[in-house]
Amino acid sequence: MTGQVRGVQLARLLGQWHALPGRRRSPDYAALAGAVRGLLADGRLPLGVRLPAERELAEALRISRTTVTAAYRQLRETGHLASRRGAGSWTMLPGNHRVASTGLWTPLDDREMIDLGVAALAAPPQLLAAARAAAEDLPRYLGGAGYHPTGIIELREAVADGYTERGLPTSADQIMVTSGTQHALDLVLRLALAPGGSVLVESPTYPNALAALAGRRARITTHGLAADAGGWESDLLLGSLRQTRPKLAYLIPEFQNPTGHLMPASLRERVVAAAHAVGTDLVIDESFVDLPLDGTELPPPTATFDRHSRVISIGGMSKPYWGGLRIGWVRASAPQVQRLAAVRVGVDMASPVLDQLVAVHLLADAKAIVADRRTQLAAQRDALLGALAHRLPDWRVTVPRGGVTLWAELDGPVSSALARAAEEVGVRLAPGPRFGLDGTLERFLRLPFTLPAADLVEAVGRIAAVRYDLDRTGRQRWREPAVIA
Structure with a gap:
């Protein structure tokens, strides 16, 4: 048990x-049970x-206890709730579920599902050839133990050349x-953020980054991004850094996930200067840096403006290449890299050598692969x-x-x-x-354009269709969600 939720x-x-x-076609208890399953x-x-006791939830929802009792009974029947007399009821999932790549629990028999929860492309056709070439390279590594905490030299050189x-x-x-990039973030947090440390993030931001910060019990403050093309309000962002003086700030300046915003060079320079002035380390997520569309010219990397080893950049192969190739990286000062390697030994020792060799061959063909990806993504974005x-x-x-996402x-x-209804x-x-x-x-709502155009349409x-159905329910109008400070 992880805790209790009140009514x-x-x-x-x-x-x-x-x-x-x-809603009109189903009783109250079924609608309530369905909403809990959606959560x-x-x-x-x-x-x-x-979960709260039946009477407590009934009072909070202003409905009859009988309705809550029936909803809990249905949740037990579907395998979403386990109850013990006198002890309460706990959330669970039925046995035919798995963890999807989004981190969400999903049914195993969902092959017909159009999954817009994942912002990642299928593998490029060049992957098979890269894998075959990597297998031919592998014998020269087989005489050693296979542990390379900072990575094999060929891949580190290839990534360094890219920067x-x-x-x-x-x-x-x-x-x-x-x-992977998520692993890179986790290692950086282990090194640079003590449990309970303060962190500034954008809002909205990448959910799995929030999960990583929660794992460190971080005290999080947010900088709200504008919905228009500008994204960051520079004075507000810099003011947040100066006022909160966080230990870390996690930012996604290249095609921010989920909004797609691109931070201008002038703001990058000012953010680095402000971070140095208040003693904040910047973790810059460059997951989408290889995917400008429509001939967009990229500003210089944020670390270009760093003179004091305040910027740690993380990136990887998941977005431009394939998520199944679990290769990411950290770019930092050489002493920081050595400290990260020492932290890593207590986590996973090293990345697979074969996967790293595949990455080397893909990066050698990066111009052709990434150009194809950009063309593909632009067409799919326009279709969406x-x-x-x-x-x-x-x-x-x-x-x-x-990038690969729209923020609607x-x-x-x-x-x-809408998400619960669309699942149906x-x-x-x-x-x-x-x-x-x-x-x-x-x-x-975040809408990735990583699937084929026909699937997106x-x-x-x-x-x-389900959005239209939401309006036909005839119930009381939607209220703005409460802000929790």
């Missing part, structure tokens, strides 16, 4: 549970948490290879934009100049309800509140 807390999470599609599916209600080509001179000693303009014209979307402002605070018609969504801290962002059609 008023669960009521706040449930929101307008009675306004789900099909479990999108990760907003943890597993193993004790140098971007205008940031880098040596292999400044690179540490990790098992066209479908949204046709089927959901009231939604506001700023066209991103790169909806026509009402219905993101979580075969579309998986990541609702806005998953990208924040406090249950807000209900007016927003079909998904928008299904979303539009």
Whole structure:
């Protein structure tokens, strides 16, 4: 058991549970049980948490205890709740579920699901050839133990060359290879952030980064991003750094996830200067740096403006290449890399040699692979934009100049309800509140354009249909979600 949720807390999470599609065709208890299942599916209600007593929840929702009793009974029947007389009821999941790549629990038999919860591409065709070439290279490593805490030298040199080509001179000693970008972030946090340390993040931001910070019990403050193309309010961001003086700031300046914003060079320079002045280390996530679209010219890397080893850059192969190739990296000063290696020994020792060799061959063909990816993503983005303009014209979307996601402002605070409804018609969504801290962002939805255009158009059609059904429920109008300070 991880804790207990009180009646008023669960009521706040449930929101307008009675306004789900099909509400008129199902009794109250079924709608309530479905809403709880939805909270479990999108990760907003943890597993193993004790739910409030039936009477307490009934009072919080202002419904009859009989309705709550029936809802709990249905949740037990579907395998989402375990109860013991006199002890309470705990959330769980039925045995035919797994953890999806989003970190969410999903059914095993979901092959027909259009998954818009994952912002990642399928593998490029060049991957097989790279894997064969890597297998041919492998014998020269087999005589050793296979542990390379900072990574094999060929890959570190290839990654360093990439930074140098971007205008940031880098040596292999400044690179540490990790098992994906998320692993890179975890190691940096282990090194640079004591449990309970203060961190500044953007809002919205990458949910798995928030999960990593929660694992360190970080005290998080946020800088709210504007919905328009500008993104960062420079004076507010710099003011947040100076006022809160966090130990770390986690930022995504290249095609920010989920908004797609691109931070200008002038603000990058000012952020680095402000961070140095207040003693803040900057963790810069460059996951999308290889994916500018429409000929967008990238500003210099944020670390270009660093003169005091305040900037630690992390990146990887998941977005431009393939998420199944668990290769990421950290770029930092050489002494920081050595300290990271010492921290890593207590975690996973080293990344797989074969995967690193595959990465070496992919990076050798990077220009062709990434060019194809950009062309593919631009076409899919435009297909998604066209479908949204046709089927959901009231939604506001700023066209991103790169990356893989749209951040859509909806026509009402219905993101979580829409995600639950879309699941019923075969579309998986990541609702806005998953990208924040406090249950807000209900007016927003992240829509990746990493699937084929036909799938994106079909998904928008299904979303539009259930969005229409939400309005047909005839229940009380949506209220703005409460802000939790």
